[in-house]
């Protein structure tokens with residue numbers, strides 16, 4: 236049975252995250268989005284795990300629910316490890332952890348608290364290597380699942396340009412065997428990742444990394460599970476089986492797709508930045524090398540390569556962005572929010588509206604929004620790529636220019 240999962244989010248206890256990220260609000264918003272299994276995020280934070288313990292009850296093995304809750308919660312967290320193994324500068328890696336129970340989460344917390352103060356931030360900073368972290372987590376909870384978060388982002392992605400790691404073995408050393416999958420992040424999508432054969436043995440999953448309620452499920456993974464237990468989900472990720480589809484951002488919309496300098500307002504494709512030798516034409520300092528460039532550096536396959544029997548993927552644009560763009564009104568305005576809730580009522584969830592509903596039904600419900608969703612599904616929209624922390628800009632009504640050089644628009648799988 237299809238189960239839509241978003242396994243990497245944050246709580247109100249993480250830096251730069253919305254106060255509204257409470258368990259009750261997450262439950263409601265995740266259900267509107269069409270999510271069946273949501274990560275709690277931040278189980279490493281003492282206050283959040285205490286909220287979890289007082290409000291969630293185990294429904295199935297490792298799946299927790301609020302009283303009269305609508306979605307299943309799974310214990311999840313993201314941590315940032317910082318180490319300087321060769322003395323050549325700090326290496327920072329974000330790793331996501333899934334735990335099979337509240338008790339295991341607490342064992343993990345006590346094992347990793349020796350590396351840093353878990354109460355400062357819902358995404359704690361730990362002064363240790365990603366390798367030591369992963370070994371400590373598995374020692375404390377052998378059934379835990381570990382995967383690098385947003386694997387390609389420049390500063391904190393395990394394979395990002397600034398991490399200096401070129402493979403899972405580089406990043407996680409002896410603990411690489413404990414890594415089951417990886418997260419594409421907003422700035423990359425499956426065709427980009429398929430170009431890197433050393434990732435073939437890892438499950439590719441997508442999550443929102445939401446810092447506020449509206450961002451939940453902006454990326455997600457559709458699992459085909461027999462039951463609804465942690466073990467089912469874990470063995471799917473570990474065994475690369477039962478992953479039916481990922482829901483992806485247009486990777487250009489991600490904020491690290493291209494190379495560039497935010498302050499200098501410089502955005503460059505990998506080819507352009509290579510022509511400048513990786514230096515900013517305005518300030519002459521090193522450019523922030525984005526995800527497209529980094530994937531290209533580590534790729535051993537041509538753009539357009541698609542493995543047989545890989546899970547499907549769809550590119551989606553969040554419904555609130557679509558409504559805002561069609562109406563020309565801000566995303567938080569009353570008109571946009573009321574159109575959003577009408578469409579959710581009509582189609583049951585945002586995922587249903589974006590992915591499952593027929594174009595005819597969408598157009599009957601709202602002509603312009605229906606046409607916009609059809610254009611997104613047909614990959615006809617244009618996106619100005621994001622760079623150095625600046626999100627890309629979606630233009631739903633401008634036709635895309637095929638980007639054959641990177642192969643992103645040559646494959647269209649629905």
Ligand SMILES: [Zn+2]
Nearest residue numbers: 313329384391
């Ligand atoms: Zn992160």
Ligand SMILES: [Zn+2]
Nearest residue numbers: 496499515518
């Ligand atoms: Zn610059």
